[in-house]
Amino acid sequence: MKNRQRVLQLTFSYIVILAMIAIILYPILWIVGSSFNPGNSLSGSSIIPKDATLKHYKELFDPAQSDYLIWYWNTIKICVLTMLLSVALVCMTAYSFSRFRFVGRKNGLMTFLILQMIPNFAALIAIYALANLTGLLDTHLALILVYTGGAIPMNTYLMKGYLDTIPKELDESARMDGAGNLRIFWQIVMPLAKPMIAVICLFTFITPFTDFILARILLRSEDKFTLAVGLYEMIADQFGNEFTLFAAGSVLIAVPISLLFLSLQKYFVSGLTAGGTKG
Amino acid sequence: MGERQQKINDEEQKKRQPKHQKKKKTQTTTNHRKIALGLSILPGFGQFYNKQIFKGSAFLILMASFFIAFSDLLQFGFWGLVTLGTDPNYDHSIVLLVEGILTLIVTILGLGVYAFNLRDAFKVGKQRDLNEEPNSIRQQYQNLVGGGFPYLMMTPGFLLLVFVVIFPILFVILLSFTNYDLYHSPPANLVDWVGFQNFIDIFNIPIWRETFFSVLAWTVIWTFGATTLQIALGIFLAVLMNQKGIIFQKTIRTIFILPWAVPAFVSILVFAGMFNETFGTINRDILAVFGLGDIPWLTNPTYTKIALIMIQTWLGFPFIFAMVTGVLQSIPNELYEAADVDGASIFQKFRSITLPLVLYATAPIMITQYTFNFNNFNVIFLFNGGGPAVPEQNAGGTDILISWIYNLTMTSAQYGKAAAITMILSLIVITVALWQFRRTKSFQEEDMM
Numbered sequence: 001m002k003n004r005q006r007v008l009q010l011t012f013s014y015i016v017i018l019a020m021i022a023i024i025l026y027p028i029l030w031i032v033g034s035s036f037n038p039g040n041s042l043s044g045s046s047i048i049p050k051d052a053t054l055k056h057y058k059e060l061f062d063p064a065q066s067d068y069l070i071w072y073w074n075t076i077k078i079c080v081l082t083m084l085l086s087v088a089l090v091c092m093t094a095y096s097f098s099r100f101r102f103v104g105r106k107n108g109l110m111t112f113l114i115l116q117m118i119p120n121f122a123a124l125i126a127i128y129a130l131a132n133l134t135g136l137l138d139t140h141l142a143l144i145l146v147y148t149g150g151a152i153p154m155n156t157y158l159m160k161g162y163l164d165t166i167p168k169e170l171d172e173s174a175r176m177d178g179a180g181n182l183r184i185f186w187q188i189v190m191p192l193a194k195p196m197i198a199v200i201c202l203f204t205f206i207t208p209f210t211d212f213i214l215a216r217i218l219l220r221s222e223d224k225f226t227l228a229v230g231l232y233e234m235i236a237d238q239f240g241n242e243f244t245l246f247a248a249g250s251v252l253i254a255v256p257i258s259l260l261f262l263s264l265q266k267y268f269v270s271g272l273t274a275g276g277t278k279g
Numbered sequence: 280m281g282e283r284q285q286k287i288n289d290e291e292q293k294k295r296q297p298k299h300q301k302k303k304k305t306q307t308t309t310n311h312r313k314i315a316l317g318l319s320i321l322p323g324f325g326q327f328y329n330k331q332i333f334k335g336s337a338f339l340i341l342m343a344s345f346f347i348a349f350s351d352l353l354q355f356g357f358w359g360l361v362t363l364g365t366d367p368n369y370d371h372s373i374v375l376l377v378e379g380i381l382t383l384i385v386t387i388l389g390l391g392v393y394a395f396n397l398r399d400a401f402k403v404g405k406q407r408d409l410n411e412e413p414n415s416i417r418q419q420y421q422n423l424v425g426g427g428f429p430y431l432m433m434t435p436g437f438l439l440l441v442f443v444v445i446f447p448i449l450f451v452i453l454l455s456f457t458n459y460d461l462y463h464s465p466p467a468n469l470v471d472w473v474g475f476q477n478f479i480d481i482f483n484i485p486i487w488r489e490t491f492f493s494v495l496a497w498t499v500i501w502t503f504g505a506t507t508l509q510i511a512l513g514i515f516l517a518v519l520m521n522q523k524g525i526i527f528q529k530t531i532r533t534i535f536i537l538p539w540a541v542p543a544f545v546s547i548l549v550f551a552g553m554f555n556e557t558f559g560t561i562n563r564d565i566l567a568v569f570g571l572g573d574i575p576w577l578t579n580p581t582y583t584k585i586a587l588i589m590i591q592t593w594l595g596f597p598f599i600f601a602m603v604t605g606v607l608q609s610i611p612n613e614l615y616e617a618a619d620v621d622g623a624s625i626f627q628k629f630r631s632i633t634l635p636l637v638l639y640a641t642a643p644i645m646i647t648q649y650t651f652n653f654n655n656f657n658v659i660f661l662f663n664g665g666g667p668a669v670p671e672q673n674a675g676g677t678d679i680l681i682s683w684i685y686n687l688t689m690t691s692a693q694y695g696k697a698a699a700i701t702m703i704l705s706l707i708v709i710t711v712a713l714w715q716f717r718r719t720k721s722f723q724e725e726d727m728m
Contacts, residue, residue, distance in 0.1 A: 006524075009625070013519050020516065021534055023593070028537070030560050031549045089436035096429035108433075115444060117712035118705050119654050122681070125454060125688045125697055126447030133377055149443030152436050181428045210542045213656050213685065228544045232661060235548055243552055250549055254541045261540035262533065269601050 028254075035247035056248035068249055070223055071230040074140065078226060079208045081144050086151040086204040087197060093152065094159035095185050099171065109160075112153040120150035121213045128217050138220040146218070147208045155200045158271065162196035163189065199271035202264055209257070227253055312404030316397060325400025329407065333416050338396045345389050349382075356382025363457070364469050372470035373459070380449050384441065455698035464692065477699035487696070490672035490683075497584070498679040502653045505591035510645055512592055513599025518633060521607045532604070539597035547661040550590050551577075554662075578667045580676030587677060591658055595648070599641075606640045607633070646715045650708055656681045680704045 036052040060068040096102075097109060121127070127146060128137075136142035166189060174184050190197070212228040219225055225233070231253070235246045261268070311329070319325030322342040326335030346353075360379025364370025403414075414422065455477055457463075459470045481487045519525075520532060538546065553559050554576040562572050576582050610633070618628050638645070656679075659665055665675035665682045673691070674683040680700060687697035 009522075010524060013522060013525065016516075016519060017525075017531060021531070024534055024537055027546065027549055027553060027593075028541070030553060034552075089439065092432040093436040096432040100429035102426065102429045105429075114709060114712070115440075117650065117708055118448070119681075120444055120447075121656065122654070122684075122701055122705055122708075123444075123447035123451045124685065125694055125701070126450035127443075128688065129373060129694075130377065130447060130450065133374060145439065146443050149439050152440055153444075156436070185432075210544055210657075212544050212661065217689070228542075231545070231548060235552070243558065246548070246552075250545045254545050257542050258537065258540035262536065265536060265540075265601065269598075269605060 031247050031250055031254075034244055035251050037244045037247075040242055040244055056245050057252070059245060060248055060252065066245070067222055067225065067230065068252075071225050071227045072252075074224065075209060075226040075228075078140055078143055078147070079205045082147040082151070082208045083201055083205045085144065085148045086155065087200055089148065089152055090155045090159050090200055090204075091190065091193070091197070092185075094156045094163055095189060097156065097160045098163035099168070099189075112156055116153035116157060120146065121217075124213065124217055127214070131218055137218060138224055139218075140224065142218050143208070143215060143226075146214055147204075147211070151204045151207060155203060159193070159196055159200060162193060166192050195267075196271075199267050202267055203271060206257075206261075309408050311407040312401050315400040315404030315407075319397050319400035322393065322396045325396070325404070329400065329403045331403065331414075331419070334399070334419055338392075338399075341392060342389075342396070345392070349385055349389075352378070352382055352385065356385075363471060364465075367465070367467060367469050370469065371465040372457075373465055376453060376457075376470070377450070380446060380453065383449070384446070451698045451701050454694060455702050457695050457698075459694040459698075460696070461692040464694075473695070477695050478703075481696065481699060486671065486673060490674050491700070493669075493672060494674050494678055494680060494683050497677065498653065501584075501588070501659075501679055502649055505588045505595070505655075506649045506652045508588065508592045509595035510599050510648065513596040514603050514634075514637060516596065517600050517603035517607055518629065520604065535600055536597045538593055539601070543594055543657055544661060546594060547590065547658050550586075550593075551662050554586050577663050580667055580669060583663055583667065583677045587658060587662060590662065591652065591655065594658065595652070599645075599648070602641055602644065603637050606637050610636055643715060646711070650711055653679075653708065654681045654704075655679070656685065660685065 033048055035056055036054070037049045038051055038053045038055070059065045063069055097105065131137040131142045134142075170188055170192075171184050174188050179187070208226075210228065211226075212232065215226045215229045216232070219229055222230075222233070227249075231246065231249055234242060234249065315325040315328050317325075318328050321339075323335040323337075323339030326332075326338060329335075356378050359370075359375030360382065362375075363372040364375050406412075456472055456474060457470050458473045458476065462468065463470050481491050516535060520528060520535070525531070553561050556562060556573070556575060556577055559576070561576065562574060566572055566574060574582055576586050614632050615628060618632060623631070659677060659679050659682045663675075663677060665678035665686060667676050669676040674686065678686065681704065684697045684700050684704070687693040687700070
């Protein structure tokens with residue numbers, strides 16, 4: 001009796017698991033299959049193309065035929081610069097919040113708490129109008145600044161929470177030995193905060209990478225696009241006439257990012273659980 | 280140096296408490312604090328009175344240069360903010376609005392320094408009343424370096440925050456009280472203050488009212504439907520995978536994480552292709568098998584909504600899955616063994632042990648999933664642009680508030696109305712967020728704040 005129930009339970013589990021695997025892998029296989037499809041559109045193709053070809057990938061890598069490589073470079077550039085700038089600012093701000101008691105601290109923390117709840121693209125009218133007025137429309141600088149500003153509240157909270165767990169006695173003893181504030185920050189606290197710095201690096205790199213709306217608002221000319229905007233334009237303009245090219249482009253984005261993600265997945269989970277903010 | 284300064288601060292704080300009480304009993308004979316405070320109405324003079332020449336001149340120079348540097352901006356900025364320009368040939372209302380906000384920020388900073396000046400004079404005056412020596416220049420310098428360090432560290436981040444986050448928010452708030460749209464748009468025309476007209480219009484003009492409420496209704500259904508489904512699926516699969524006797528556990532878990540690993544914008548665009556009515560694989564390959572080859576996924580709002588909720592479930596469950604898996608592994612086995620002894624069924628065990636523990640550990644994050652989907656622009660816009668179009672309203676059939684705001688701004692140039700809707704949206708999000716954070720433990724811990 002007990003045994004039969006157990007077999008039934010396992011059989012049911014495996015059916016669900018197999019169904020889920022099919023649902024998850026089908027879109028992925030379909031897009032990979034499409035990318036090897038010789039035609040430009042998908043009409044008359046099957047999921048495993050009979051005469052598979054790499055020509056769409058070659059087309060993407062040919063600067064004369066597509067801006068894809070430029071978009072890739074733009075995206076990497078924006079992500080790395082945003083990451084570096086954010087991490088520097090976040091560490092400095094979080095250190096102040098964690099280690100000092102100063103006038104305005106409580107109000108500052110409260111402001112950060114509320115700001116992290118409003119997505120910064122909610123003010124997209126303002127961002128657009130301001131960029132337009134300051135001449136920063138269609139520049140990567142505007143995008144980097146907006147991403148960094150948007151990253152500060154949430155990540156500062158995350159970092160401050162971590163720094164609070166590093167014992168203050170370490171600071172005190174360093175101070176006894178004559179270390180100044182900057183030295184304590186740089187040589188004592190920051191090296192101990194490395195795990196959280198890694199998490200914040202990851203977040204501030206991936207957020208601009210996957211953002212669509214701000215890049216779409218701020219970037220106008222095709223050679224300035226990021227991958228998200230470029231890929232969207234590719235499929236939106238042509239009504240599916242360049243779908244196979246789009247498919248190849250998608251695969252080239254999804255593969256490296258997925259590998260990066262899977263290898264660092266435990267940082268994501270721990271960071272998101274600690275911050276409890278965005279998903 | 281820093282250590283000594285901190286010690287001084289500590290001692291000061293310890294002293295202050297009893298001093299306070301003593302003062303109440305024996306009235307001080309001198310009244311330096313009030314005189315110093317009064318003189319400080321002219322910045323610096325209170326400090327001169329307290330014989331702190333250096334500090335006083337610093338305040339005086341700071342405030343004087345503030346007025347000299349910003350006198351034009353102060354006059355012109357407030358004029359522009361109030362009138363938004365009078366002559367469309369010369370005045371650009373939006374530039375004036377931006378300058379106005381800048382003036383506001385500068386004024387607040389100035390008032391901050393001024394208040395600090397008053398406070399400082401009063402504090403030092405009080406020290407003198409209590410017959411303490413005012414700090415020497417050396418001590419003042421140490422105070423500045425020690426006490427100023429956190430401010431110094433925060434300045435770059437704070438300034439950036441002011442200009443790219445707080446500035447836009449102020450701009451949107453002010454914009455929602457103007458008539459800025461296609462017909463009132465510089466340089467040809469002026470923008471005017473209209474008070475609450477935008478908010479009144481949204482609730483009074485039939486087309487706006489109907490659009491607003493139908494968009495809001497869908498936003499709510501979308502938020503609850505998609506989020507609840509992704510959470511339920513995530514928990515279900517995590518529990519399923521946590522059973523003993525499942526083979527290839529690690530590989531299967533990795534596969535379940537995959538939808539999270541692929542950047543969302545790529546997956547959504549791929550889904551848009553899959554659901555495409557002419558070449559999409561859903562109609563052509565999968566549903567054709569069942570004889571249902573022509574479902575209008577992208578042209579019928581109801582089908583688009585169903586597709587969107589399914590896609591978001593696909594995109595969102597892996598995060599819940601990964602998180603709940605972590606929680607499950609920390610639940611002690613004894614609980615289940617005890618339940619087995621009592622003869623509990625699987626469902627009883629799940630309902631009374633697993634679910635409460637999981638929800639307790641992850642509730643705050645679950646709630647943020649709801650706020651995230653409430654503003655999930657990417658999936659709505661990339662899948663079908665908020666479409667298909669619906670008659671008798673100015674938003675698409677699957678537009679949620681945030682994507683409707685985007686369309687009002689970028690395609691129909693209804694800036695004022697869009698700003699008003701943004702205000703309503705932010706109000707909803709902030710209310711939910713504050714409600715949530717009042718409940719979390721970290722908010723109540725004293726040291727946290």
